[in-house]
Amino acid sequence: MKLICNGLDLSDAVLTVSKALNSKTTNPVLEGIKLSASGDKLVLTATDTELTIEKTIKADVLMEGETVVTGKVFGDFVKKLEGEQVELYKPEGDKLQIRYADSNSDIQVMNAEDYPKISKNVNANYFDMKQSDFKSVVEKTVFACATDDSRPVLKGCLFEIDNDGLTVVALDGFRMSVVKKELILKTGNFKAIVPSRTLMEITRLLNKDDDVLRISVEDNALKVEVSDTVLISRLIKGDFIRYKDIMPKEFITNVRINRQMFVGSIERASVVARSEKLNVVKLEIKDGFMNVLAKSEIGTVNENIPVTVDGKDVTIAFNGRYLLDYLKTTDEEFISMNLNSPIDPCVMMPVLNTDYTYLVIPIRING
Template sequence: MKFSCGKKNFSDAVSVIQRAVSTKTTIPALEGILIKAADNKITLTSNDLEIGMTTTLDANVTEPGDVVLNAKLFSEILRKLPTDYVDISVDDKLLTTVTSGASEFTILGIPASEFPETPVLTECEKFSIPQNILASMIRQTIFCISTDDTKPVHTGSLFELSENQIRIVSVDGFRLAVRTEKINNSLTAKFVVPGKTLSEILKMLSPESDENINMCIGRKHILFEINGYTIISRLLEGDFLDYRSVIVNASSTEIRINVRNFTDSIERASLLISDRLKSPVRCVFDKDIIKVTCSTPSGKVYDEIPATLTGDTVEMGFNNRYLLDALKAAECDEIRVFLNGPLSPMRIYPIDGENFIFLVLPVRLKTDA
């Protein structure tokens, strides 16, 4: 195999493709990137058996062929090359020579036959969604994905497609996030995408772009086409939480809160909390004020912020990180908060509508015992 191409585009593509390379494996090929050269194109593929990525670049191919190169080493070599052009040649023994200007590296490749086959979606249902909408939806739900493998289906997000609507739901046992958006869609489907896949997809989306990306849903896999890259991922199987039964609309207290003020107050209270010194943040939701306190062996803090409250005064405790994650995910100036006593979940909505719903379970305070 022999080809030459521009270094920057090649290096950038390798850096992206490298995200789907396995870092913990006993199979050397999974630590590499498969490079195929033919018809003045080079195709780069990575696959960690959960998610795979592919992209194609223009190149001057003089000898077609394929090889697998260690992703970490090859990526570092490309980044350090001195000129804007790179020449790659691979001999019969898979010795790969990388040349740029006066610099020359020789590294040993792995046979392409040892690289795992990327799944092919022969039958799938297709739909498209603007990049900025999908980016926003993932961003506002990914923080609730479970990291506990006890129930693997909750280590991903549930996608629900119905006529002209898409909904993404994440849950981790302590929090719930539901994000709904209107889109041009006629497909009805439900599937669960792994959190790792969504994390990588989010990095590749352009949050300011309203250009559509294409998605293809198969029986066991999902395919995304984003900015010249194809990402294929397995879907998670199992019974996802019936989230509708968890969102109880009853409430005895409604509060309108400035998100920035509330976030800053919780962050101030969090200064006394660490992995070693854990304590809930205590919130008293009172008329026109929220009193925030926290006490640990290192000290005490008291803070208060203005709010507009309708209904009963409530005192509740929260895990500071869970509450902060929800507030930061709101991405708006003001929110509506609904409470139904000290032991029911806090429900967070935007000021208008139900574009997002966040539930945060309270922590039982000692005085509640």
């Protein structure tokens, strides 16, 4: 293998695919980036067998071939060559020669035959949406995914495509976020549980909000193509929680509150409350006000916010971070809080947009 390419293009490509590397693997080849040179292109591939990222850059290929370089070593090295034209030459043996300016270096390589074979034939079902819409639904749900391994099915978001469009759901046992979006195109009705890590990596690839993004799904795999980058991910197997059964249908109290005022008050209360394990913020709603109270050994925050209340007075407490996670992912002016009792779930949504619903479990308090 022998080729010449732009150092900046090479460094950027290594940075992109490196997100799929797993530094904790016991298989050395999975710490590597596969380099494949043919035609007028160099293809870089990284995988941990769960997530695969492939990036193609232009190259003057003098001799076709492929090899595998250790990802971190190669990445650190080529980052220092961003202003150079770089020649990569793999003669017989286990070294890759790297030539730049008037210099010559080499690094150890691995056999490309040992690299996992990743199928890119993922086309059975797909849906199209604007890149900006995809980033929005991920931002509004992925924070509610579980992070522990006790229930693997909750470590991703459910993507449910039906006649009404797209519904994305995430929950971790303490809160649940549900977002609905219209689609530009879809092949039919289907479901997929996409790992949260995969979703975050996809959003990092998106930089043209008005462009159309196609998400393809087949069997246990998902594929996304963005410019010269292909991302392939395994989906999470299993049955997702019947989320529609969790959402309350009726409420005793409805509270309408200015979102920015609410965010400011909860942020200040959380400064005091975060010294406690559960970050408890107590809300007392009565007489047209919401009293926001947080106490700890650090101090006390006690604030009143004007609200519009329809229904009974209620006192309820939450983990302040769970409230902020939702409130900071919408820019609506007013938020509706729907309540039944101090121990029943609270359902929040923008007053003028019911396509973004958030359920959060309260913390039981005494008195």
